[in-house]
Amino acid sequence: MHHNSIADIIRGLNAKDFSSKELTIHLLNRIEQYDSQYNSFITVTREQALAAAEAADKLRMQGNDNHLFCGVPIAHKDIFCTEGIRTSCGSKMLDNFISPYDASVVTRFKQAGAVLLGKTNMDEFAMGSSNENSYYGPVKNPWDTTRVPGGSSGGSAAAVAALLTPGATATDTGGSIRQPAALCGVTGLKPTYGRVSRFGMIAFASSLDQGGPITRSAEDAAIMLGVMAGYDPKDSTSINEPVPDYTATLTDSLQGLKIGLPNEYFSKALNPEIESALQLAIKEFETMGAKVQPIGLPHTDLAVPAYYVIAPAECSANLSRYDGVRYGYRCSEPKNLEDLYTRSRGEAFGIEVKRRILVGTYALSAGYYDAYYSKAQKIRRLIKQDFVEAFKSVDIILGPTAPSPAFSINAKNKDPIEMYLEDIYTISANLAGLPGMSIPVGIVNNMPIGMQLIGNYFQESQLLNAAHQFQLATDWHLKTTQIAA
Ligand code: GLN
Secondary structure (H helix, E strand, O other): OOOOOHHHHHHHHHOOOOOHHHHHHHHHHHHHHHHHHHOOEEEEOHHHHHHHHHHHHHHHHHOOOOOOOOOOEEEEEOOEOEOOEEOOOOOHHHOOOEOOOOOHHHHHHHHHOOEEEEEEOOOHHHOOOOOOOOOOOOOOEOOEOOEOOOOOOHHHHHHHHOOOOOEEEEEEOOOOOHHHHHHHOOEEEEOOOOOEOOOOEOOOOOOOOEEEEEEOOHHHHHHHHHHHEOOOOOOOOOOOOOOOOOOOOOOOOOOOOEEEEEOOOOOOOOOHHHHHHHHHHHHHHHHOOOEEEEEOOOOHHHHHHHHHHHHHHHHHHHHHHOOOOOOOOOOOOOOOHHHHHHHHHHHHOOHHHHHHHHHHHHHHOOOOOHHHHHHHHHHHHHHHHHHHHHOOOOOEEEEEOOOOOOOEOOOOOOOHHHHHHHHOOOHHHHHHOOOEEEEEEEEEOOEEEEEEEEEOOOOHHHHHHHHHHHHHHOOHHHHHHHHOO
């Protein structure tokens, strides 16, 4: 049953081949049996899952299931607030935090009748590219447990790759949906900024953060995005645009689709094995009628430096709320208010989070603001402009997702710069607010690699259809179902 995609599950539930409860028990048992190897879950919500599955079965029996997602099991990244369930954000700071309300994304899944299996592991406050920054220990890549799954949504990607859940929510500030999807051989979609509500999604860098799905196929990503996307008055940056039926356009032909290949991505620096896999994929797209052309994204090399000013600046503001006063960790026996702040934050934040807060506070301080923050914002505008230009001549931009396949645990965590370069191909889409996807495109050294597709604003349908057509013609996305126990 665990091999079923979300689309299969919906068909199976509709045909009464199995009940939501049977499937839920099966997946909960798999999590219990296998997750000690991967550490992909922080919290497993067995009781709530069984209750939700029973409720969904009942609705289906009565013919009252008004959403196709009714009874489908999923997991949420532990960055989404869940009422009555611990929401840790991968941090000691929130280890004891039980959210009094649901994130809007969580509400939408609840209303659709989804079954929550649990909350997935992540880098602390979503800062990282390897999932080694979690207070709950590193997540292991199901393809090879000596390697990282990528981050920060490594728990979601690993759980989907290991067939512990058919889909999981995730968030992407600089690549955290696409990069772990690539490293675990699964499909990830970061929607256009503003497409999915950020209400109740714990903030890292608010102008970049965006929630999206991690699944095993583009079709499943289309189904999940349909549940997640939509206007939310509780999020001031949510965009009031109608949500198309993302599954309805999965049959469109790719005839005449214009695909751009950025010269800056296909440079000498690109890993040659990843390049050959991408070239085969490009041929596949051409066979389906797409037209390929080179494009320029001239400010690409400035994306990582600009991001590592903007994201820390925003995080230093967002994380100031964790002060030991209202909720979260509080140090024992503080001597005075100053001591309460310093020790609570000093004891509960991990090293990467502290580094970002320091960098961000410095970049925003009087005297340095113009030198760093305001310059980074100007670069951000230039990067966005590069894409606006490129999308005048192409529909989709194709490139690698990550510079290499999954690396060994402890290989990069001593050198922050090396780790930051993991997101060299993904960060630009966040700075520009564009939708981006990663889908499996090959195997290098026995590990999966990803292809990134970037679309124009609100063109998720086009991305999902291109990815789906590719997955109909190839089987890279099915490899993870072959390696899983
Ligand atoms: N790896 C990047 C960082 O550490 C991006 C993380 C993310 O997208 N949440 O900031």
